[in-house]
Amino acid sequence: MKNFLSVEDVPDLxxxxxxxxxxxxxxxxxxxxxxxxxxxxxxxxxSMRTRISTQVAARNLGMEVIVFNVEKDGxxxxxxxxxxxxxDKTEHIKEAAAVLGQYLQVLGIRSFPKLTDRxxxxxxxxxxxxxxxxxxxxLSLESATLHPLQSLADIxxxxxxxxxxxxxxxxxxxxxxxxxxxxAVPNSFAQWVNAWGEADFVIVQPEGYELAExxxxxATIENNQDKALQGADFVYVKNWSSYKNYGKIIRNDTSWMFxxxxxxxxxxxxxxxxxxxxxxxxxADEILDGPNSIVxxxxxxxxxxxxxxxxxxxx
Amino acid sequence: MKNFLSVEDVPDLxxxxxxxxxxxxxxxxxxxxxxxxxxxxxxxxxSMRTRISTQVAARNLGMEVIVFNVEKDGxxxxxxxxxxxxxDKTEHIKEAAAVLGQYLQVLGIRSFPKLTDRxxxxxxxxxxxxxxxxxxxxLSLESATLHPLQSLADIxxxxxxxxxxxxxxxxxxxxxxxxxxxxAVPNSFAQWVNAWGEADFVIVQPEGYELAExxxxxATIENNQDKALQGADFVYVKNWSSYKNYGKIIRNDTSWMFxxxxxxxxxxxxxxxxxxxxxxxxxADEILDGPNSIVxxxxxxxxxxxxxxxxxxxx
Amino acid sequence: MKNFLSVEDVPDLxxxxxxxxxxxxxxxxxxxxxxxxxxxxxxxxxSMRTRISTQVAARNLGMEVIVFNVEKDGxxxxxxxxxxxxxDKTEHIKEAAAVLGQYLQVLGIRSFPKLTDRxxxxxxxxxxxxxxxxxxxxLSLESATLHPLQSLADIxxxxxxxxxxxxxxxxxxxxxxxxxxxxAVPNSFAQWVNAWGEADFVIVQPEGYELAExxxxxATIENNQDKALQGADFVYVKNWSSYKNYGKIIRNDTSWMFxxxxxxxxxxxxxxxxxxxxxxxxxADEILDGPNSIVxxxxxxxxxxxxxxxxxxxx
Numbered sequence: 001m002k003n004f005l006s007v008e009d010v011p012d013l014x015x016x017x018x019x020x021x022x023x024x025x026x027x028x029x030x031x032x033x034x035x036x037x038x039x040x041x042x043x044x045x046x047s048m049r050t051r052i053s054t055q056v057a058a059r060n061l062g063m064e065v066i067v068f069n070v071e072k073d074g075x076x077x078x079x080x081x082x083x084x085x086x087x088d089k090t091e092h093i094k095e096a097a098a099v100l101g102q103y104l105q106v107l108g109i110r111s112f113p114k115l116t117d118r119x120x121x122x123x124x125x126x127x128x129x130x131x132x133x134x135x136x137x138x139l140s141l142e143s144a145t146l147h148p149l150q151s152l153a154d155i156x157x158x159x160x161x162x163x164x165x166x167x168x169x170x171x172x173x174x175x176x177x178x179x180x181x182x183x184a185v186p187n188s189f190a191q192w193v194n195a196w197g198e199a200d201f202v203i204v205q206p207e208g209y210e211l212a213e214x215x216x217x218x219a220t221i222e223n224n225q226d227k228a229l230q231g232a233d234f235v236y237v238k239n240w241s242s243y244k245n246y247g248k249i250i251r252n253d254t255s256w257m258f259x260x261x262x263x264x265x266x267x268x269x270x271x272x273x274x275x276x277x278x279x280x281x282x283x284a285d286e287i288l289d290g291p292n293s294i295v296x297x298x299x300x301x302x303x304x305x306x307x308x309x310x311x312x313x314x315x
Numbered sequence: 316m317k318n319f320l321s322v323e324d325v326p327d328l329x330x331x332x333x334x335x336x337x338x339x340x341x342x343x344x345x346x347x348x349x350x351x352x353x354x355x356x357x358x359x360x361x362s363m364r365t366r367i368s369t370q371v372a373a374r375n376l377g378m379e380v381i382v383f384n385v386e387k388d389g390x391x392x393x394x395x396x397x398x399x400x401x402x403d404k405t406e407h408i409k410e411a412a413a414v415l416g417q418y419l420q421v422l423g424i425r426s427f428p429k430l431t432d433r434x435x436x437x438x439x440x441x442x443x444x445x446x447x448x449x450x451x452x453x454l455s456l457e458s459a460t461l462h463p464l465q466s467l468a469d470i471x472x473x474x475x476x477x478x479x480x481x482x483x484x485x486x487x488x489x490x491x492x493x494x495x496x497x498x499a500v501p502n503s504f505a506q507w508v509n510a511w512g513e514a515d516f517v518i519v520q521p522e523g524y525e526l527a528e529x530x531x532x533x534a535t536i537e538n539n540q541d542k543a544l545q546g547a548d549f550v551y552v553k554n555w556s557s558y559k560n561y562g563k564i565i566r567n568d569t570s571w572m573f574x575x576x577x578x579x580x581x582x583x584x585x586x587x588x589x590x591x592x593x594x595x596x597x598x599a600d601e602i603l604d605g606p607n608s609i610v611x612x613x614x615x616x617x618x619x620x621x622x623x624x625x626x627x628x629x630x
Numbered sequence: 631m632k633n634f635l636s637v638e639d640v641p642d643l644x645x646x647x648x649x650x651x652x653x654x655x656x657x658x659x660x661x662x663x664x665x666x667x668x669x670x671x672x673x674x675x676x677s678m679r680t681r682i683s684t685q686v687a688a689r690n691l692g693m694e695v696i697v698f699n700v701e702k703d704g705x706x707x708x709x710x711x712x713x714x715x716x717x718d719k720t721e722h723i724k725e726a727a728a729v730l731g732q733y734l735q736v737l738g739i740r741s742f743p744k745l746t747d748r749x750x751x752x753x754x755x756x757x758x759x760x761x762x763x764x765x766x767x768x769l770s771l772e773s774a775t776l777h778p779l780q781s782l783a784d785i786x787x788x789x790x791x792x793x794x795x796x797x798x799x800x801x802x803x804x805x806x807x808x809x810x811x812x813x814a815v816p817n818s819f820a821q822w823v824n825a826w827g828e829a830d831f832v833i834v835q836p837e838g839y840e841l842a843e844x845x846x847x848x849a850t851i852e853n854n855q856d857k858a859l860q861g862a863d864f865v866y867v868k869n870w871s872s873y874k875n876y877g878k879i880i881r882n883d884t885s886w887m888f889x890x891x892x893x894x895x896x897x898x899x900x901x902x903x904x905x906x907x908x909x910x911x912x913x914a915d916e917i918l919d920g921p922n923s924i925v926x927x928x929x930x931x932x933x934x935x936x937x938x939x940x941x942x943x944x945x
Contacts, residue, residue, distance in 0.1 A: 036658055043388070046388060047388065047389065048390070048406075049414060051381075051388060051389075052415070052418045053418055055379075055381050056353055056379075056381070056418050056419075059353070064685075064689045068678065068681070068682065072699075072702065073673070073677065073699065074676050074677065074681075075676055075678070075906065082910070082915060083910065084909075086908070086911055090906045090908070091678075091907070092907075092909050094919070095906065095907060096906075098929075099678075099679060099926060100682070103930070103932075103933060104682070178401045178402075275406070276390065276407075276410065276411075277407075278401070278405070279393070279398060279407050280398065280399040285397060288409070295410065296410070296413045296414060299414040299417055300414070302418075303417070358703070361705055362703065363698070363705070363721075363726070363729070364729060366696075366698070367670065367696055367733045367734070370694075371733050371734075590721065590725055590729065591705065591721030591725065591726075592721070592722075593716070593720070594708070594713060594724075595712070595714040595715060596714065596716055600712060604724075611725070611728045611729060612732070614725075614732055615732030618733060
């Protein structure tokens, strides 16, 4: 695997899932694989789960890890070709990425979208330029439009929590929020569920919050939450801002918060969220503190997802 | 030892002191104990000594360490039960702690008091919620009211510096400062000296600066610094804000600064401070640069205190 | 080697260059040398290359590394003797350095000049006080007036890129910029080229930008860039602020930007820069994207320079 920017970089999704589960059973089985190799993790935005779980994963493989908060530890980067750098950007991505490629064996990048220019964000020009100029494998720690480490952990969690001889029904539902959030997690989850192909997949959102078709793919799209939840085995709750009316909160219908009343419509569904979650805005306490929530083991699986991916990138 | 939040978590204080001294003599004797285990250190406030000494201690035991500045690297946490999270708190402690418990084997927390609501601070609701929800051992890196790693290093330093066949006289004296400081260090020192039980212990402060009785315990309480210092073998100098008139500087009598004139009243006492210390406000240059100061080896002992505690938490 | 603050600390420059090249060929040949030892890296200013390359170097030697952003992770330090610390400085260098010396085996410091008081900056009082009070080897990660790890990597890069049986001509040329920059990199490069003694060395700058004589040494000084570039085998492009009119940009002649037209005046010179570089202000895209730029491998050599120096400091 050359880079890990989306599910499209994964030649064998089933194999990757098996590898992640194998690491969960035996974390240190490949502890020599990364010895003498360094993972650099560049954060252009805050992170807790990704930051910590990926470090643990890398150490399990014997890798060294260097964490770098780009603008706090260093300086602002210029991404425009041909820029005359007379402003506040101190270094061009061409040098920054190439130099990092001299020091590191794998380069992780977290770079959120600005949510102002859809074409710019959806071109993934930040992470793609790191991949282009660094000459080493690049690992997405969440980019402008996708969060593949999260999605791999999500599929892993679904696989672990469903052992019936039929396809599970997975419903990803929009939920209210108080801030403008990216589409990266829902885009990516949709892309991975589609690539996995072993579930019936429904995406439900209020009108105007439709995801980009390139990620929603063949999912069944609904606008009626109650109807969509019927028979669900898994409910993935998540807020996102509008793709069509880009980066906007076009309305914030609080009746979409996930509660026990909503849960009652499902097939005793397991409830998922990528975290952090705003309690009693996105999901009610009664769900997060109740027996159907699997958000904590879902977060725990981030380690094994990252370890499987790093293992492939080291090859 | 399940957690290390105060001396009350220590089943065998004498054993812990011996263990710390043994590590000082042979730092790497247990270098396999922590292999494959990770200490997470979460800082909600600045730290130098604790941050660095605890990292060194963990590495001496073979542990991996992940340092996380909560609000700079991540986001603000909500600690209130039932909160409707529509403000600037992004994640609830219930999720944050539980997720960290998925990634780490020991969780260190530094969380200072706000010094506005005494009940809130003295309930230790921040560190106690980490302990409650993380499901892994929690290590105090200084909490709202206590700093047990400092106190263990303090007792260790006293033990090393006193080999006479009698009980030492230890005087902890309030000293002036320019900022409002917590009571954590003096509370904790008092609690540990009382638990240790091998010294005559005097606390001296201007009227109104009395510490909480639960920590001062059986110490002799004085208001006259010159009188209290007589015959002292150790003087622990420290500023703190008022407990009674909570979080206030009720007066700042500069005559309480520790000087050679004060030292002359003692039994050639060794002078201690937890650092950082404001020179010529709390303690005069002549003391800190003189032969009676043991503040540097006292700080050095932080490594061995942390290593002994981590060793117990790993069991 | 006791400290590494300038080329004057290096007893055998040829040997150090050979050691760096040996590490480049076999990075892990001394991987036991630093086991159980910790490098602390204190940053009082931003850093990317130094931060990451030095960490990699230390790990190659088996050392542990602790990175500490002084004012973000800790607090402001007082450097004045006899200060009455009633302001915003929380800890005196005397304690801070001495305590670090208790925890670490090597102490790296990055401390930029303030560029307001030339005597203060050129006394190097910050890094020298760390060296004075820490009692352990101190490694400059760029100080007020010098950047010796950069210069060692620079000489290494020149050595690797010149195998002719004659002395290379090296021209260090001032270039325009939009910010006020220190003289540390050009001072240090001049000092090292002079100490190395195996090149013809020219420094060219507009009038008023002359470097301090103690560093420029025996270099040929020119004010005409086109004339100076003639026959150059290496061109080191760098901006710096005025030493004479201290810390000022006395003029910013954009015709000094390094371009293909300037390159054509040279002996097909290799072009160097310490990075970060502002494209199309300091050096044109056509140079940085062209075949004569060696800025990326030059940055890559920072690892081997740091590893050779750390190896000597550990002895």
